[in-house]
Amino acid sequence: MPYNRRDFIQTIAMAGAALPFSSFKLRKDWEIHAFSKPFQWMDYQLLCETFAAAGLDGVDYTVRPEGHVLPExxxxDLPKAAKAARDAGLKTTLMTTAILEAEGADTLLKTAADQGVKYYRMGWYDYIKGKSIQESIRVRSQQLKELAKLNSQLNIQAAYQNHAGLKVGASVWDLYAMIKDVDPKYAGVQYDIRHATVEGANSWPLGLELIREHINTLVIKDCKWVNNTLQNVPLGEGMVNFKAFFQKVKEYNIHVPITLHLEYELLSKAQEALPVKEKQQIVLGKLKKDVQVLKGMLAGI
Incomplete structure (x- = not known):
């Protein structure tokens, strides 16, 4: 019987961070990473210790300007970051980059592949000024094909995120047009149900059906509208219909690595001034809760 999302969240809230990870027996070997961006104040070792304590399987490092690992x-630094993950029993299957084209990306991608990275999130393409949307998509598709060719030499896959806004891919229909003729073994979609919900509150299932065969990773996070402003919130407390989403994931047999994003406030201004170990315990409690909520959702599929 499918779980009731609201009842489940209430159960988690009462149980708190002490709820044992063994409470949920997943039917599939889902690999759950977390996005390192909100935790960049931690060094690699502390980050990985925190992620392991939260019950995660891996780290989705930011390897981009102002990231956990700087491209230059x-x-x-990436071998150091990967070693910290391995020492904590974590994987580095995923990473997040700003890569948009093959030129100049070979060193970063080869280093990542050597460290066990299988999928990397790209940056986002702009629509090209002076060109139609259709022509922009053709140009970007060609860039993606060239990037996929480089990926084939390194045995790594690009993942393009559908991100709300005005860039290519905010509309999943444009993302499909861009990626449909690109080799799916080396370039796919990092499907983000939060951004899909923002852009297509009621129509996101159509976009998911369209793009499903190209999905190689999933982003999980939540949000809601507060006084006409979009606000990120803990998992399960917002407007994303995870019950319907995971029913579709099951129906389409989508079984890919997951990256969990915590983009709501983890520390207040006052808490940011606390010693590092105290801050770690605060964010660990929130991370544990989101991991448990996600595992509860996955237990039903």
Whole structure:
């Protein structure tokens, strides 16, 4: 019987962070990473210790300007970051980059592949000024094909996120037009149900059906409208219909790595001034709760 999302959230809220990870027996071996962006104040070791304590399987490192790993230091720092993950029993299947084209990306991608990264999120393409939307999509599709060719040499896959806004891919229909003729073994979609909900509150299932065969990773996060402003919230407390989404995931037999995003406030201004270990415990409690909520959702599929 499918879980009732609201009842489940209430159960989690009462149980708190102490709820044991063994409470939920997943039917599939889902690999759950977390996005490192909100935790960039932590060094690699502390980050990985925190993620392991939360019951995660891996780290989705930001390997981009102002990220956890800077592109210009990737050959030195990414191996250190990956080792910290391995030492904590975590994987580095995923990473997040700003890569848009093959030119200049080979060193970063080779280093990542050597460290066990299988999928990397790209940056987002702009529509090209002076060109029609259709022509922009053709140009971007060609860029993506060239990137997929490089990926084939390194045995790594690009993942393009459907991100709300005005860039290519905010509309899943445009994302499909761009990616439909690109080799799916080396470039796919990082499907984000939160952004899909924002852009297509009622129509997102159509976009998901259209793009489903190209999905190689999933982003899980939540949000809601507050006084006409979009606000990120803990998992299950917003407007994303996870019950309907995961029913579709099951129906389409989508079984890919997941990256969990915590983009709501993890520390207040006052808490940011606390010692590092105290801050770690605060964010660990919130991370544990989101991990448990997600595992509860996945237990039903």
């Amino acid at each position: 230091r990737v050959t030195t």
